Amino acid sequence: MPEVTEPGKLLRKVALADQQAFRNFYDATAAHLFPVALRILREQGRAADFLQDAFVKIWLKAGECQVGWGAPMAWAAAIVRYQAIDE
Secondary structure, eight states: OOOOOOHHHHHHHHTTTOHHHHHHHHHHHHHHHHHHHHHHHOOHHHHHHHHHHHHHHHHHHGGGOOTTTSOHHHHHHHHHHHHHHHO
């Protein structure tokens, strides 16, 4: 069976506590989400720490992302942005 790589499909699997899907989602999105945190925090170390915190929230809230409601990347970027702003 081919590996699922679309962020929306991966998030649906993450919502079911699929750790491999979470790893795949992280690998597919971290490089795109890091600049979001870096733009706000302006320090690479802090941005990396907050990105990790944001991925914990993504893991915990994956079931709340409704793929038809909006793009999964926009949803994940919002979590990263708000996580960084809260700092």
